[in-house]
Amino acid sequence: MRKEIKKNAALELNPNVSVDCVIFGFDFDKLNVLVINRDGVDGVQWALPGNLIYDDEHLDQAANRVLAELTGLQHIYLEQIGAFGDPNRISKESDRSWLQSIRTQPEARVITVAYFSLVKMEDYQPQASSFAKSAEWIPVNEIRELAFDHFDILQTAKSRLKQMIKIRPIGFNLLPEKFTLSQLHKLYESILDKPLDKRNFRRKIQKLNIVMSLEEKQSGVPHKPSQLFMFDKEHYLLLTQNGFDNFGF
Amino acid sequence: MRKEIKKNAALELNPNVSVDCVIFGFDFDKLNVLVINRDGVDGVQWALPGNLIYDDEHLDQAANRVLAELTGLQHIYLEQIGAFGDPNRISKESDRSWLQSIRTQPEARVITVAYFSLVKMEDYQPQASSFAKSAEWIPVNEIRELAFDHFDILQTAKSRLKQMIKIRPIGFNLLPEKFTLSQLHKLYESILDKPLDKRNFRRKIQKLNIVMSLEEKQSGVPHKPSQLFMFDKEHYLLLTQNGFDNFGF
DNA sequence: TTTGAAAGTGTTAAAATGACACAAAGAGCA
């Protein structure tokens, strides 16, 4: 069904505008990014999920569609990072030959609009998905190279994430519904890339009143079990209405 | 000379990608935006300075070129806001007819990449410029409508400006080299759109050590003359090196 | 000389920050 639509509309692909998605996930230890493995290129060559937009499509819609087509991920809030458009962005030979194989106008100048989002890794196992045999989580810090200008895009996404985590509680998107404060703590340290004092962190997050503690505890862990918490969305919405704008870590 | 280049390259205009610039200025009282008056449209219709990019042109370069062509402003640091690309952005009839008159492919889907910058109003008087007979400063708060989706772009630029003023001392771009603390104070109030306590503001700005007081004072004013200050760029650069990231007003 | 208008200045109470160390709880194993 989806493929049908895609083929019919293929003539309307806009050869000059693409979208790329930076999807972050957290494995309770470090940040990861979802990348796809390009077929037909020798050596491993990762790329962000992305493709051309259709001519009558909203940019945001295009990003969601492309992400779904390439990875199966759906119904995700994607936030725009910005436009990237170096006319020489296709400098590597591998990029060029790959484009030859998939694009009708491989030489066209392309502006790409980048998006990012945060997802719970547990909700999405690429290997298990029939869609995304070639999609894979890779630790952000291990990435040295990506196709096209995707490495630049990733760096921009990282710094945007750093800014945003200080302003909005986006981190909760990266954790399961029930989580421990230690996990949240580790998450903030991963994103901000610096250690945060445990006690001060807990004090601050609790004062914000955006987490509510559950009755439940961790079980089966070989140490003192941790209290479980949930994100308190209502309380957060109240805060935002009163002109709240700083998580200040 | 410039026109020559422009005409020769005209065939290479990319019909799908444009740039638009939001230029803020401060008149010691309120924020203003530089807009251009479209010819041949009945009634007053303002638009942000913008146009299509050339196919081999960096986005940032395109923004600078278009701004210079339409207003004469040059050598300005333009910061990207993001891409705007509603496929229905050309909804108004006046927009449509205007495009008919200036574009070779007036119906093409256009993605626009928006930029913003801050300039000293005293440095730029559109009326006096031979270029920009149609360019004009308009108080931001008086703008109710702009061409295309330019009003949206302006709103986004405003909120981006609000964020950024808390992180970097961009405000100094809006003031003359020598300024008074009251002017700076008013500027921050204009951008943040809320009153700031005079004494607290001055204390805070002085503690940052990014202004240096001059020996000079205002003269000719019918009240106690104000001390003049300069932005201390060196000191600011030192601050940034030490991982400084908050002006926190 | 008087008037009007903006500049400039200090204190205090409340809140936020950063630094820091040890007891409690559970699993696993001998």
Next chain:
DNA sequence: TGCTCTTTGTGTCATTTTAACACTTTCAAA
């Protein structure tokens, strides 16, 4: 049963930062 290992969870204090608040000074113009 008790020992070990590992992570959780908690409080205080000194320092800094914030917010609220009012009166005197200086100049030009009338």
